Amino acid sequence: MDFDDTPEEAEFRLEVRSWLAEQASAYSLKSFDDLSFERQLSLGREFQARKAERGYAKITWTQELGGMGGTPMQAVIYEQEEEKYNFPTVFFAISLGMPIPVMRRFATEAQQQRYLKPALRGEEVWCQLFSEPSAGSDLGGIRLKAVRDGDDWVLNGQKIWTSYAHISDFGIIVTRTDPAVAKHKGMTFFFVDMKSPGIEVRQIKQAAGGGEFCEVFFSDVRVPDGNRLGEINAGWSVAIATLMEERFAVTDAAGGGAQLEDTMHFLRRELGEGDGGLDDPCVREKIADWYIAESGINNFYARLLTGLSQGQLPGPEAALSKIVIARKLQAQSADIMDFCGPAGAIYPDFQVSRANDYRIAWLEAAGYRIAGGTDEILKNTIAERVLGLPGDIRVDKDIPFEELK
Amino acid sequence: MNFDFSDDQKSLQDETHRFLRDRCDLSVARIVLDDQQQAYSESVWQEMVELGWAGIAIPEQYGGIGLGYLELCVMAEEMGRFLAPVPFSSTLYLFCEALLNGASETLKQEILPQVATGKLVGTMAFAEGFGFPGRDRIGVRFEGGKLYGDKWPVADAMIADAAVVLAVNEDNEPCLCLLDLDQEAVHRRQLESVDPSRGQGGLEFFGAEAESLTAFEGGSDNSGWQLFQRVLNSAAVLFAFEQIGGADACLAAATEFARERYAFGRPVGSFQAIKHKLADVYVGNQLARSNAYYGAWALATGAEELPLAASVARVSAIQAYEYAASENIQVHGGMGFTWEADCHLYLRRSRSLALLIGSSGLWKKQVTRELERKFV
Numbered sequence: 088m089d090f091d092d093t094p095e096e097a098e099f100r101l102e103v104r105s106w107l108a109e110q111a112s113a114y115s116l117k118s119f120d121d122l123s124f125e126r127q128l129s130l131g132r133e134f135q136a137r138k139a140e141r142g143y144a145k146i147t148w149t150q151e152l153g154g155m156g157g158t159p160m161q162a163v164i165y166e167q168e169e170e171k172y173n174f175p176t177v178f179f180a181i182s183l184g185m186p187i188p189v190m191r192r193f194a195t196e197a198q199q200q201r202y203l204k205p206a207l208r209g210e211e212v213w214c215q216l217f218s219e220p221s222a223g224s225d226l227g228g229i230r231l232k233a234v235r236d237g238d239d240w241v242l243n244g245q246k247i248w249t250s251y252a253h254i255s256d257f258g259i260i261v262t263r264t265d266p267a268v269a270k271h272k273g274m275t276f277f278f279v280d281m282k283s284p285g286i287e288v289r290q291i292k293q294a295a296g297g298g299e300f301c302e303v304f305f306s307d308v309r310v311p312d313g314n315r316l317g318e319i320n321a322g323w324s325v326a327i328a329t330l331m332e333e334r335f336a337v338t339d340a341a342g343g344g345a346q347l348e349d350t351m352h353f354l355r356r357e358l359g360e361g362d363g364g365l366d367d368p369c370v371r372e373k374i375a376d377w378y379i380a381e382s383g384i385n386n387f388y389a390r391l392l393t394g395l396s397q398g399q400l401p402g403p404e405a406a407l408s409k410i411v412i413a414r415k416l417q418a419q420s421a422d423i424m425d426f427c428g429p430a431g432a433i434y435p436d437f438q439v440s441r442a443n444d445y446r447i448a449w450l451e452a453a454g455y456r457i458a459g460g461t462d463e464i465l466k467n468t469i470a471e472r473v474l475g476l477p478g479d480i481r482v483d484k485d486i487p488f489e490e491l492k
Numbered sequence: 493m494n495f496d497f498s499d500d501q502k503s504l505q506d507e508t509h510r511f512l513r514d515r516c517d518l519s520v521a522r523i524v525l526d527d528q529q530q531a532y533s534e535s536v537w538q539e540m541v542e543l544g545w546a547g548i549a550i551p552e553q554y555g556g557i558g559l560g561y562l563e564l565c566v567m568a569e570e571m572g573r574f575l576a577p578v579p580f581s582s583t584l585y586l587f588c589e590a591l592l593n594g595a596s597e598t599l600k601q602e603i604l605p606q607v608a609t610g611k612l613v614g615t616m617a618f619a620e621g622f623g624f625p626g627r628d629r630i631g632v633r634f635e636g637g638k639l640y641g642d643k644w645p646v647a648d649a650m651i652a653d654a655a656v657v658l659a660v661n662e663d664n665e666p667c668l669c670l671l672d673l674d675q676e677a678v679h680r681r682q683l684e685s686v687d688p689s690r691g692q693g694g695l696e697f698f699g700a701e702a703e704s705l706t707a708f709e710g711g712s713d714n715s716g717w718q719l720f721q722r723v724l725n726s727a728a729v730l731f732a733f734e735q736i737g738g739a740d741a742c743l744a745a746a747t748e749f750a751r752e753r754y755a756f757g758r759p760v761g762s763f764q765a766i767k768h769k770l771a772d773v774y775v776g777n778q779l780a781r782s783n784a785y786y787g788a789w790a791l792a793t794g795a796e797e798l799p800l801a802a803s804v805a806r807v808s809a810i811q812a813y814e815y816a817a818s819e820n821i822q823v824h825g826g827m828g829f830t831w832e833a834d835c836h837l838y839l840r841r842s843r844s845l846a847l848l849i850g851s852s853g854l855w856k857k858q859v860t861r862e863l864e865r866k867f868v
């Protein structure tokens with residue numbers, strides 16, 4: 088039993104490390120807060136282009152496709168090393184996480200030639216147009232209509248919560264093409280050019296203050312039939328394949344919140360020996376609780392990676408990490424605020440970084456518990472797909488979509 | 493990354509599982525539970541001894557099989573799963589650990605072969621009534637080669653032949669002493685506990701002959717205390733495996749019941765309140781298992797992080813097992829609250845394991861202390 092890399096893995100890790108170290112001075116900033124959004128994005132694109140040049144943008148893809156023909160384990164090693172820095176990669180996470188793998192799977196050869204590499208290089212950004220005002224967890228409830236007209240389809244309706252739609256060049260979208268059949272049987276999947284006439288993107292201000300997600304309105308937007316991914320009315324299976332693509336990512340067990348080590352120094356420094364400081368028994372118990380959860384996740388990853396290193400892909404049990412991390416981030420951030428007393432509610436002047444601040448994380452965590460599958464949906468996944476408990480009763484299963492509430 | 497047990501270790505686990513399934517299912521724990529006079533299952537323990545299990549982790553030069561901690565971990569998981577009512581943990585995780593880490597060569601040569609052949613059941617006596625012994629809260633005294641005072645509760649006190657006892661010596665320093673329990677100056681008394689399937693008792697010493705274990709790490713002042721801490725850390729990891737075995741059994745039982753029991757025309761396992769509860773149990777069990785592996789790694793490799801890894805493994809295992817055991821009853825409904833159903837056996841065991849070598853509050857303190865050493 089060990090945590091060691093195989094010799095090949097170790098070699099790859101070294102290679103990645105030295106490459107990242109070279110990039111760090113130009114692209115890994117302590118904070119991006121002082122830069123304009125445009126500047127952040129253009130730095131991001133530059134770094135992404137360099138990544139793609141090395142095949143690091145999609146490590147498991149062949150070199151022809153723009154990858155490096157690597158193993159899933161190498162992809163994880165790269166992520167682990169990249170995560171030690173603060174590179175501006177956030178703009179491409181969704182783009183390369185789901186839309187682009189779906190294009191790889193369902194688009195024609197010529198389309199793949201045209202679209203994959205520019206996305207890997209960060210020149211073009213893709214978004215995922217799934218959720219609608221009346222359909223989130225229940226993706227099968229989408230209403231945005233697509234009607235055939237000659238060689239085109241005409242799209243009308245609304246998508247919502249689309250992350251980074253405002254900077255996206257393309258998007259993948261699920262539409263309703265046959266409302267007269269049961270909900271899962273009348274959907275069709277496309278990709279769309281976000282600059283098409285009739286598309287309007289409006290940023291939505293999030294509860295935590297950011298504006299990274301948008302609502303997207305479609306009015307008579309024409310999409311060529313050639314942009315269809317999968318068969319007509321078989322969009323559900325393409326959508327499921329997309330969601331399955333949600334590749335196994337080893338995310339930071341601190342969930343992007345404050346690192347425990349920094350927090351302990353902070354408490355020692357700011358709260359001294361009094362209440363809320365490191366000697367306060369209430370504080371000490373919370374620190375133990377946080378670490379036990381964090382260590383549980385890190386060691387859970389170590390077990391999954393052991394399988395991955397031997398060629399086994401993780402199954403649905405991997406869903407547990409987001410449940411644990413997001414809840415812990417929320418609770419731990421609130422605990423730290425508690426320790427600070429009334430001042431815990433006050434934002435500092437962020438001379439260092441907003442990114443890891445517990446006050447910011449406390450709010451962001453609320454969204455983390457929803458994005459990419461809510462806590463409740465993930466628990467259903469574990470109960471049904473890991474423990475084999477019965478699925479929920481579906482009252483809408485065999486009813487034509489247009490007759491549903 | 494190779495954060496898993498080896499194929500050989502897994503097949504040892506299977507072998508242990510099969511033996512326990514065939515020879516020591518829950519009906520055995522239940523016999524001990526129901527019969528006040530039985531402190532353990534003597535026949536199952538004898539069979540285990542014949543298989544060499546009493547000496548599984550004792551080095552060959554002392555007559556054991558000489559396997560390591562990782563092997564002990566996988567066996568512990570199965571012992572926990574089947575609630576085996578035998579002095580495996582007292583003898584192996586506590587008594588032998590103390591001797592292996594602290595005893596002189598002569599003592600090891602004298603005692604360990606007796607353990608391996610099953611002639612000697614051992615235990616460790618540290619608690620003295622309410623509370624957990626701290627450095628300066630040890631009442632039992634070791635003076636002129638003799639022990640005086642009272643220890644309770646002590647696991648397997650009624651059946652052990654020898655014990656390692658935490659005492660203070662003439663210099664008021666903590667020390668661990670070895671003594672033969674079959675002497676007149678030792679009085680044993682049986683104690684009733686919440687978990688009667690694992691016997692406990694009290695040991696009172698009226699000048700009982702004992703010898704101090706050799707000092708740990710060259711005889712520094714607190715060597716006895718360090719040795720005691722070392723034994724607790726090893727035991728924390730090994731007990732964590734018993735706990736995750738038990739927690740796993742609870743989840744399996746609850747899941748199976750939830751699939752088969754119908755209410756309102758559907759399996760109760762189709763109600764989300766039950767599904768989410770069981771998903772929560774699963775999550776807790778997985779975290780505990782992952783942390784137990786971390787403890788196993790630290791123990792097996794002699795890593796410096798052992799005190800941290802052991803405390804994390806222990807708290808995680810306590811939480812997971814107690815949650816799994818109580819929700820197992822909840823999922824079973826009224827049936828779960830009967831003497832006849834096995835649910836309460838796990839509930840009782842989860843509680844007694846949560847207490848035996850110190851409860852979660854105590855071990856959380858160790859987590860934070862170790863983190864402070866590491867980070868601050």
Ligand SMILES: Cc1cc2nc3c(=O)[nH]c(=O)nc-3n(C[C@H](O)[C@H](O)[C@H](O)COP(=O)(O)OP(=O)(O)OC[C@H]3O[C@@H](n4cnc5c(N)ncnc54)[C@H](O)[C@@H]3O)c2cc1C
Pocket residue numbers: 181215216217218220221222223224225247248249250251300454455457458459460461462463464467479764
């Ligand atoms: C930060 C952020 C970024 C996002 N980015 C994108 C994006 O890029 N593209 C995109 O398409 N979407 C995106 N989303 C949308 C996200 O996928 C949905 O918000 C999410 O799936 C929940 O759907 P909903 O908001 O409609 O809530 P609902 O589905 O209406 O859920 C409301 C509540 O009911 C619960 N619930 C619903 N169904 C069940 C059930 N079967 N069992 C138990 N409880 C249930 C939910 O858990 C929740 O608590 C994003 C969301 C956030 C917060």
